[in-house]
Amino acid sequence: MNTVLAESDENDTLGNLISQQAYLWPKRVAVKFGQTTLSYHDLNARANKFAALLIQNGVKPGVIVGLAVDRSAEMLVALLAIIKAGGAYLPLDPGFPADRLNFMLADSRAGLLVTQKNYEHLFNTDSKRLFIEDALLLLDAFPATEPGVTISGHDVLYILYTSGSTGLPKGVLIEHHSMVNLLYSMQAAPGITMDDVWLAVTTISFDMAGAELYLPLANGATVLIADADMVKDGRILLEVVMREKVTIMQATPYTWRMMLAAGWDQKLPIKVLAAARPCRKKWPIIYWPAVPSYGICMALPKPQFTLPLSMLPTPKTA
Secondary structure, three states, rough: OOOOOOOOOOOOOOHHHHHHHHHHOOOEEEEEEEOOOEHOOOHHHHHHHHHHHHHOOOOOOOOOOEEOOOHHHHHHHHHHHHOOOOOEEEOOOOOHHHHHHHHHHHEEEEEEEEEEEHHHOOOOOOOOEEEHHHHHHHHHHHOOOOOOOOOOOEHHHHHHEEEOOOOOOOEEEEEHHHHHHHHHHHHHHOOOOOOEEEEEOOOOOHHHHHHHHHHHOOOEEEEEEOOOOOHHHHHHHHHHHHHOOEEEEEEHHHHHHHHHHHOOOOOOOOOOEEOOOOOOOOOOOOOOOOOOOOEEEEEEEOOEEEOHHHOOOOOOOO
C-alpha cells in the first residue's frame, strides 16, 4: 500500500512528508536500531522536542548545523529535529579525518555543532557546541507539537561535501524540493510500500543516506539502522537481513560481495540496490547505467537485461 507520494510540488518539504505519516500511522514502527524501536508518533514527538531545543539555541532557516554522532535512532531524531527547526544539516562522519571535519565546519560557517562528548577532541571550531547526551536529557521540558517554523521547498536541507580528490572539498547545497523529488521518483521505481523494511547502511556523509533514511519514513515503512560495526561484517548483515525480514537494502558491490562470501546462497524476498558499478552476474538484475549517485540495479525474478537511462522515471529534474 502506497501512502503519500503522487506528484512532486516545489513547495513540499521533507519534514512535512514525514510528519504526515506520524499522523496517519502513529503506532506503526518507524525506526529500529539495536534494542530501540520508535513508532512514528514517538519519532515525530522526539524530533519536535529536539527541534524546539535547537530553536532555543539559535537554529532557524539559513543556519547550518553540523551533526557528528554515532549511528543510532537518536541520530535520526537529531536529523529530523534540525530539519523541523528550519536549519540545514551538515553531516559529519566521526570516522573521517579531523582535518576534513574541521574544514567542512569552517567552510560552511556552521552556527552550531551537535556532537558527542567522546568526539569533542576532533573539533577545533568557533561553532557553538551542543552535546547530544545533554540535549536528550532536556527533551521532556519541550513541547511535542510541531515547531511551526515556515520552511519552503527552496530552503537548504543539507550540505554535502565532495571528496576533494581534485583539490579542497566543495560544499553542494541540497534543497528540500530536490530531496522530495527524489523520494517521489524512487517510490515509483524501484518502489516502496508501507510494509517494507529498509536496512540503512550508508554513512550520512554520503548522498544515498538520504534515500535510505527518508524514503521509508515518507511512506509509512520501517527504517532499520545498521551500526558502524555491522556494515563491515557480511555475516552479521546477512543474519540481520534474514532475522528482521529486510525487504530493501542499498549497498556498494563490495558490501554485497561480503554478504555472498558469508554464505548467502538462498533467494530472499529482498529488493537489492547497488551503486557505483554493475552488480555481479550471479544475481538476476536490472541495470540502470550511468545513474549518478543513486541505486543502479535491483533484484528481479527475470533474466538480466538493460534498461536505457531515458526510461528511468524522474518526475522532474531537480
